[in-house]
Amino acid sequence: MVITNAKYIKDTVTNQNSAVSATIDGQSYNIPIDTANRHYKEILKQVADGDITIAEAD
Amino acid sequence: MAVVINGSGTVTGLAVGGLPDGTVDEGTLATDSVTAAKIPASLENTFVSGRKNLIINGNMDVWQRGTPIATMGFGADRWKTYSTASGVANYNVTNTQVADNPISAGGYSYSVAVDNASTSIDFITVTQLIEQANLTSINTGDSLTLSFWIKKTRDLDSNATFKVMAMTPASSKDTWSGVQYQSTDSLASTPFSENYNSLSTSWVKKTATFTVTANMVTRGLGLCFQIGESNVTSGAGSTAEIYRFTGVQLEKGSTATDFEHRSYGEELALCQRYFVKFPDGAGYFAGNAVGSNRVDTGFPLSVPLRTAPSVESNGYLTHRSGNANSSANAITLDPYNGLSSFLRLRCGGHSVTDEVAYVISISSEDLNLDAEL
Numbered sequence: 001m002v003i004t005n006a007k008y009i010k011d012t013v014t015n016q017n018s019a020v021s022a023t024i025d026g027q028s029y030n031i032p033i034d035t036a037n038r039h040y041k042e043i044l045k046q047v048a049d050g051d052i053t054i055a056e057a058d
Numbered sequence: 059m060a061v062v063i064n065g066s067g068t069v070t071g072l073a074v075g076g077l078p079d080g081t082v083d084e085g086t087l088a089t090d091s092v093t094a095a096k097i098p099a100s101l102e103n104t105f106v107s108g109r110k111n112l113i114i115n116g117n118m119d120v121w122q123r124g125t126p127i128a129t130m131g132f133g134a135d136r137w138k139t140y141s142t143a144s145g146v147a148n149y150n151v152t153n154t155q156v157a158d159n160p161i162s163a164g165g166y167s168y169s170v171a172v173d174n175a176s177t178s179i180d181f182i183t184v185t186q187l188i189e190q191a192n193l194t195s196i197n198t199g200d201s202l203t204l205s206f207w208i209k210k211t212r213d214l215d216s217n218a219t220f221k222v223m224a225m226t227p228a229s230s231k232d233t234w235s236g237v238q239y240q241s242t243d244s245l246a247s248t249p250f251s252e253n254y255n256s257l258s259t260s261w262v263k264k265t266a267t268f269t270v271t272a273n274m275v276t277r278g279l280g281l282c283f284q285i286g287e288s289n290v291t292s293g294a295g296s297t298a299e300i301y302r303f304t305g306v307q308l309e310k311g312s313t314a315t316d317f318e319h320r321s322y323g324e325e326l327a328l329c330q331r332y333f334v335k336f337p338d339g340a341g342y343f344a345g346n347a348v349g350s351n352r353v354d355t356g357f358p359l360s361v362p363l364r365t366a367p368s369v370e371s372n373g374y375l376t377h378r379s380g381n382a383n384s385s386a387n388a389i390t391l392d393p394y395n396g397l398s399s400f401l402r403l404r405c406g407g408h409s410v411t412d413e414v415a416y417v418i419s420i421s422s423e424d425l426n427l428d429a430e431l
Binding site: 002012018019029032034038039 | 129130147149349364365367368369370371387391394404406428430
């Protein structure tokens, strides 16, 4: 997967990171922070490999 | 013991196994006189029974994402294409549902074509990954038999091969790499391989049997239909369709039986465990304001999703009671429950009053939720 523009989304009530927005193979998603989700798993892998970083939420 | 013939056609005194082979014909056996215990397991295993097909949407009936789709990725539900040029992902594949099927005049097939005539492609794959939870009827050492119908619609480079590969995740359950072709993930076996150009332009049913490995049982199984070797399209030069396939079945045992029909509703529900679409304007969903700028809403599902889904951002809006639209793409997932047929989604970007009820509808674009493997 080609992943770009990864950025955390914060829960507006708790102010904690609750999702990641990213563009994957040209399609944009809001991705849950859940290791069974294929997109989140790949984001974690590419972060661990040093290929991408996840920007902090606004 | 003497053998006695009583003059009325009855024979007694015959020892077990006393009839020579080949002497009991169909007319001699009384109707329904053979009990289950007398049927050998080797024959019983070939009997047709329900829920035998491990493949979902094998007859290419369900295309929730639409058709045609002119990029690599999911085409028919549960089927995902991938293409490469010089080892790099290449998006120039067109996936199309075609009203052409060898089993039924009312059925469909999956058509694969190149989307860009100026692009050389090395491999094109179409893959279905089977969730480990759906493999609990098989065990290590079992035989699985694959059957499918295929026809080419044009020739490719003479070195091109057509293969079906059986794969399993390299490390843990349901954890696949983002790429499924050739040697990525763990190639367990190649049940089927032949020169691509030797395929027929008429529908032909192909079958192959392979052995279940321990990793397939505990981690999952993928079937990858691949055309390729180097520069398979030979500079392409054409966006013409390459091949079609359908009627894909994977079943336990060493015999390929007839394709198992499931109703469209059943097949759609099986697919919606992995991907579900809420069409633009499909309905209103009850919600409750949480804080001052979001409405938490329950979306009904036909079946619980496999896992917490990704929400596609395609420009959809949420329209709430009070005649207001959200900012685009502002839905995220609330905590996920794998046993619930309701999915709680946070619809952000609204100016609302905390703890007040609102209803939400989807507008401008469909809402797509992706829980694929």
